[in-house]
Amino acid sequence: MSDFFKGLSKVKYEGSESKNPLAYRHYNKDEIVAGKRMEDHIRPAIAYWHTFAAEGGDPFGGRTFDRPWYDKGMEGAKLKAEVAFEFFDLLDVPFFCFHDVDIAPEGATLAESNKNVREIGDIFAKKMEQTGTKLLWGTANLFSNRRYMAGAATNPDPDVFAYAAGQVKNVLELTHELGGQNYVLWGGREGYETLLNTKVGHEADQMARFLHLVIDHAKKIGFDGTILIEPKPQEPSKHQYDFDVATVYGFLQRYGLEKEVKCNIEVGHAFLAGHSFEHELAIASSLGMLGSVDANRNDLQSGWDTDQFPNNAGEMALAFYYILKQGGLGKGGFNFDAKVRRQSLDPADLLYGHIGGLDTLARGLKGAAALIADGEFDRLLDERYAGWDSGMGKDILAGKLSLAEIADRVHAENINPQPRSGRQEYLENLVNRFV
Ligand code: XLS
Ligand code: NI
Ligand code: NI
Numbered sequence: 001m002s003d004f005f006k007g008l009s010k011v012k013y014e015g016s017e018s019k020n021p022l023a024y025r026h027y028n029k030d031e032i033v034a035g036k037r038m039e040d041h042i043r044p045a046i047a048y049w050h051t052f053a054a055e056g057g058d059p060f061g062g063r064t065f066d067r068p069w070y071d072k073g074m075e076g077a078k079l080k081a082e083v084a085f086e087f088f089d090l091l092d093v094p095f096f097c098f099h100d101v102d103i104a105p106e107g108a109t110l111a112e113s114n115k116n117v118r119e120i121g122d123i124f125a126k127k128m129e130q131t132g133t134k135l136l137w138g139t140a141n142l143f144s145n146r147r148y149m150a151g152a153a154t155n156p157d158p159d160v161f162a163y164a165a166g167q168v169k170n171v172l173e174l175t176h177e178l179g180g181q182n183y184v185l186w187g188g189r190e191g192y193e194t195l196l197n198t199k200v201g202h203e204a205d206q207m208a209r210f211l212h213l214v215i216d217h218a219k220k221i222g223f224d225g226t227i228l229i230e231p232k233p234q235e236p237s238k239h240q241y242d243f244d245v246a247t248v249y250g251f252l253q254r255y256g257l258e259k260e261v262k263c264n265i266e267v268g269h270a271f272l273a274g275h276s277f278e279h280e281l282a283i284a285s286s287l288g289m290l291g292s293v294d295a296n297r298n299d300l301q302s303g304w305d306t307d308q309f310p311n312n313a314g315e316m317a318l319a320f321y322y323i324l325k326q327g328g329l330g331k332g333g334f335n336f337d338a339k340v341r342r343q344s345l346d347p348a349d350l351l352y353g354h355i356g357g358l359d360t361l362a363r364g365l366k367g368a369a370a371l372i373a374d375g376e377f378d379r380l381l382d383e384r385y386a387g388w389d390s391g392m393g394k395d396i397l398a399g400k401l402s403l404a405e406i407a408d409r410v411h412a413e414n415i416n417p418q419p420r421s422g423r424q425e426y427l428e429n430l431v432n433r434f435v
Pocket of ligand 3: 266268269305307337
């Protein structure tokens with residue numbers, strides 16, 4: 001036991017009337033919602049980077065936090081692992097996620113870095129066995145080190161591509177050995193700062209080759225988790241190739257990979273792409289690409305990826321609507337890709353952030369389940385499209401009518417469509433009844 005969380009005890013569900021700031025008011029993991037335990041719907045995960053590796057820095061100032069594991073090499077990494085598992089237990093959250101560089105310091109060579117990662121991986125394996133905590137996903141950080149400044153897979157230098165491959169091989173294998181349920185690729189530097197030095201077509205081919213290699217290796221080692229791409233439109237680069245779900249789908253289809261990969265959709269990234277979170281989920285679900293979620297929110301005024309904890313239950317209800325409609329996230333879950341603000345210095349602040357986030361998700365889940373159970377919302381949607389279920393509508397969709405035949409029908413049957421209300425405000429009020 002470390003003494004990092006000294007004086008804090010396990011967070012429990014106390015119900016919506018509770019005034020205890022260190023209790024869940026809505027997240028009640030065993031409560032059955034729409035036929036399943038709440039925890040099994042949400043599958044929440046703690047992000048190692050924001051919770052244990054982040055230092056409270058921003059573009060104008062460095063470290064504000066003071067953690068006993070900073071600047072202490074492998075000894076620090078071991079203490080960090082100790083504290084991390086204490087935190088998972090305190091919050092009673094079943095999953096975590098990590099990048100290689102979050103868990104262990106980088107060495108002078110790839111071999112040394114990978115060895116450090118493996119050493120902490122061994123500690124994880126033991127702790128996971130003891131505590132029952134599971135790995136939602138692992139990923140390699142291919143964006144912080146200066147060697148990746150011009151991209152990893154899309155770097156003009158094939159040596160950088162190769163180095164990245166060596167890093168991913170190590171983390172993918174570790175993820176597999178730890179029973180990880182997904183492997184994530186977020187291409188922070190897979191994009192460009194300026195087109196003046198960039199061959200976009202060439203870089204697309206490189207990125208596809210990299211992805212092919214990762215998928216092949218995953219199959220070779222028997223990894224049966226999902227490979228996830230996490231879209232984001234820009235930041236850190238001016239333009240990121242995995243701009244949004246639709247762009248990712250087009251890319252995958254072009255290279256014949258659309259059946260091999262799903263998306264990990266992050267709330268803040270959807271906003272940066274000029275979409276809503278709900279939009280990205282709706283598109284992904286319609287394409288069979290909705291794999292997992294990075295839960296957070298952006299400060300809507302600052303216009304960058306502020307990674308704050310989710311606090312909008314209405315937004316989450318619309319998200320859960322699509323998730324419940326597709327029968328859940330499968331191997332995916334909700335990773336809190338969120339960090340406490342730089343003035344939130346105390347260990348307890350880490351708890352407040354996650355408690356609020358989980359309560360928001362729980363309210364969203366319950367709202368969506370109630371909306372679906374009520375049935376009116378889905379009935380109205382079906383009714384709006386009912387014309388396509390029979391007669392001419394059905395024949396058109398089945399490809400049975402040519403353009404000329406359709407035109408002939410309009411004349412022969414004197415078809416003269418009458419507009420109907422889309423009832424947006426009615427629907428907004430209906431949804432709000434359940435959140
Ligand atoms: C950054 C991304 C990153 C990924 C994992 O904006 O959200 O944290 O989730 O590399
Ligand atoms: Ni993310
Ligand atoms: Ni992000």
